[in-house]
Amino acid sequence: MIATMLQNPRISDYLLSFEPNLSDEMEAFRKDAEEREVPIIRREAQAPLRFLAVLRQPKEILEVGTAVGFSACFLSDLLPEANITTIEKVPARIAEAKKNFSRLGKEQIQLLEGDAADVLRLLFEEKKRYDFIFLDAAKAQYGVYLPYLFSMLSKGGLLVTDNVFQESSLADSKFTVTRRNRTIHMRMREYVESLFAWDGLTTVLLPIGDGMAVSVKQTEHTHTQE
Numbered sequence: 001m002i003a004t005m006l007q008n009p010r011i012s013d014y015l016l017s018f019e020p021n022l023s024d025e026m027e028a029f030r031k032d033a034e035e036r037e038v039p040i041i042r043r044e045a046q047a048p049l050r051f052l053a054v055l056r057q058p059k060e061i062l063e064v065g066t067a068v069g070f071s072a073c074f075l076s077d078l079l080p081e082a083n084i085t086t087i088e089k090v091p092a093r094i095a096e097a098k099k100n101f102s103r104l105g106k107e108q109i110q111l112l113e114g115d116a117a118d119v120l121r122l123l124f125e126e127k128k129r130y131d132f133i134f135l136d137a138a139k140a141q142y143g144v145y146l147p148y149l150f151s152m153l154s155k156g157g158l159l160v161t162d163n164v165f166q167e168s169s170l171a172d173s174k175f176t177v178t179r180r181n182r183t184i185h186m187r188m189r190e191y192v193e194s195l196f197a198w199d200g201l202t203t204v205l206l207p208i209g210d211g212m213a214v215s216v217k218q219t220e221h222t223h224t225q226e
């Protein structure tokens with residue numbers, strides 16, 4: 001059923017037909033990133049992100065995986081009052097994201113430079129709390145990040161993980177996945193299983209774009225499970 005929907009371009013086109021135009025600046029931002037093959041959220045991912053952000057009205061947002069800042073600016077346009085902290089490790093992308101934040105007047109976006117595993121540990125030690133976390137970085141590491149993300153999520157907070165279907169291969173047997181992609185396939189499966197098994201999280205998988213996992217925290221607990 002899910003695969004049918006994902007593979008049906010008419011359904012994709014239909015869903016996209018409801019996607020409102022972005023501002024001219026943001027459309028140009030998207031077009032430029034797509035032309036240069038900079039990875040940014042798919043257009044299909046905009047609707048669920050928008051819906052969840054507007055529903056939850058977060059004040060503190062954490063994004064893991066800035067790239068050049070498109071999704072951070074997208075969230076900031078929706079929630080101009082929210083503080084957004086975003087993490088990126090690639091120097092060229094950091095430089096470009098900073099330029100974009102400055103050019104678009106996004107003082108409320110703070111870019112933290114470095115490997116997400118290190119930065120998340122620091123944020124955790126500083127007892128930071130977020131009510132919306134968007135995870136969109138190195139997929140094989142998500143399982144390592146999860147205890148920190150869970151701990152820093154406030155009660156009722158959302159953890160949104162993009163691209164969990166791995167180009168639709170998540171449901172395939174590992175034997176049909178190329179050897180090169182086997183580790184990432186296995187890790188993503190483990191991550192998704194962890195989300196569903198995690199005490200204090202309720203998760204739904206949305207078959208939109210390349211799959212989005214949305215998890216809500218229903219407890220005050222901040223302990224990690226590791």
Ligand SMILES: C[S@@+](CC[C@H](N)C(=O)[O-])C[C@H]1O[C@@H](n2cnc3c(N)ncnc32)[C@H](O)[C@@H]1O
Nearest residue numbers: 039040041065067070071088089115116137138
């Ligand atoms: C899919 S892109 C993010 C796209 C961005 N969220 C957007 O939609 O505009 C993933 C980004 O995560 C960064 N990344 C990957 N692994 C990382 C890590 N371990 N620490 C920090 N950043 C990482 C990559 O360099 C890449 O720029």
